Amino acid sequence: MxxxxxxxxxxxxxxxxxxxxxxxxxxxxxxxxxxxxxxxKVSLVGFGSWSVSQRAARDGRNPQTGKTIKIAAKNVVKFKAGAELDGSVNTPAKKK
Incomplete structure (x- = not known):
């Protein structure tokens, strides 16, 4: 969708x-x-919650050259599904 x-x-x-x-x-x-x-933080009871966390700076590798590069720190959005959403997604399908 x-x-x-x-x-x-x-x-x-x-x-x-x-x-x-x-x-x-x-x-x-x-x-x-x-x-x-x-x-x-944004919380919708039963649906889920969004929050922001800090991702630390780290070393990475350029896959084309193999050179080590520095990856800057940044904020990342995280989503955690609520119980109702999780339950609705993980309900076994009914057989016909």
Whole structure:
């Protein structure tokens, strides 16, 4: 599912226009990104939580030349699935 498919599904499920669904989705994404940028955590009970952690600088290797390179430290976004999401994904398929 891509962004357009998600917008279509939200519009249909919520009984709203695609334009309204797009606005709502973009607002959600903007707010999640803004909160993470501030270093805060975003939690949706049952669905999951997003957080930011620091990845330390490290040495890497250029696969073409084999030379050692320095990889800079950076912030990375992590997502941990909630119990309901995890359960829905890991429920065995029913046999027909």
């Amino acid at each position: 891509n962004k357009t498919d998600l917008i279509d599904a939200i519009a249909e499920d919520a009984g709203i226009t695609k334009a309204s669904a797009k606005k709502a989705l973009e607002s959600f994404l903007t707010n999640v990104a803004g909160t993470l940028k501030k270093g805060d």
